[in-house]
Amino acid sequence: MNPKNLPRSVTSEFKRTVLPRLLFVLPFALSAALLWWSLDRIKPVIHESEELTRRTTKLTQQIEEMEARRATITRDRIEERYSAAMGRNFAGQDAVSAWLEELRDRAITLALDFNPRFGDAENQTIASENLTLIPVTLEVKPAAGIQSGRNAYQRIMEFSHFVANHPKRADLLKLNLTGQNGTAARAIFHLNLWGLAPKS
Numbered sequence: 323m324n325p326k327n328l329p330r331s332v333t334s335e336f337k338r339t340v341l342p343r344l345l346f347v348l349p350f351a352l353s354a355a356l357l358w359w360s361l362d363r364i365k366p367v368i369h370e371s372e373e374l375t376r377r378t379t380k381l382t383q384q385i386e387e388m389e390a391r392r393a394t395i396t397r398d399r400i401e402e403r404y405s406a407a408m409g410r411n412f413a414g415q416d417a418v419s420a421w422l423e424e425l426r427d428r429a430i431t432l433a434l435d436f437n438p439r440f441g442d443a444e445n446q447t448i449a450s451e452n453l454t455l456i457p458v459t460l461e462v463k464p465a466a467g468i469q470s471g472r473n474a475y476q477r478i479m480e481f482s483h484f485v486a487n488h489p490k491r492a493d494l495l496k497l498n499l500t501g502q503n504g505t506a507a508r509a510i511f512h513l514n515l516w517g518l519a520p521k522s
Contacts, residue, residue, distance in 0.1 A: 410491040411453065412517035418456070421490050421515075428484050429462060432477040433470040437461040445519055452519035458492075460485070460511040475501070478509045491516040 412418050422438060429436035441457035462481055464474040478499070486494060496512040 410489060410516075412456070412490055412515055414517070417490065418515065418517070421488070421492070424488070425460070425481075425485065428481060430465075432481055433465045433468040434462050434477055434481060435465045443517075454517040454519045456515040456517055458513050458515055460513065461508065462511070463508040473505045474507065475505050482509065482511070485511060485513070 412421065425438075426436050437460070439459045439461070441459070444455045444457075446453045446455050462478060464470075464477070470477060482497065485492060493514045493516070494511060495514060498510040498512075500508050
């Protein structure tokens with residue numbers, strides 16, 4: 323039926339009651355349709371964002387685990403190096419005597435006379451460790467009446483190398499080298515030995 327043929331009262335009733343309701347409902351319907359369309363379009367982005375968040379969380383956990391492992395390894399290495407450094411100190415008189423015997427044997431092998439003199443020990447506290455500083459002077463010279471295929475300078479330098487590279491900690495403070503007739507005649511080593519202080 324053509325609306326033009328409807329009675330005027332029906333048309334006016336439609337305009338007065340139904341049309342305003344339609345105009346009121348229409349924006350909500352359009353908003354709902356737009357929202358559904360937006361959600362449908364944004365779902366892949368949401369899934370991608372969730373996946374990125376999961377990956378980021380996993381990477382963060384892996385980084386934290388790696389940093390924790392590195393901290394443990396670093397601590398272990400520091401403790402290992404500290405223990406090794408402390409192990410180089412002389413642990414009592416027996417260790418000092420053994421060191422002297424090694425030096426004496428090397429001096430004899432090199433046809434050198436070897437004369438050690440000790441000073442007064444001094445207690446030191448370093449990094450909460452109680453240590454003893456023992457000054458020692460070593461006088462080394464060619465042994466009288468013993469011939470060698472090498473000159474005295476070479477033999478004294480080899481002895482110096484042995485002292486400097488010994489596993490026990492003996493800090494060389496000064497080396498006096500005197501010569502005679504174009505070769506070394508005597509060497510005096512001024513050393514500090516580091517020892518562990520006796521437990522009280």
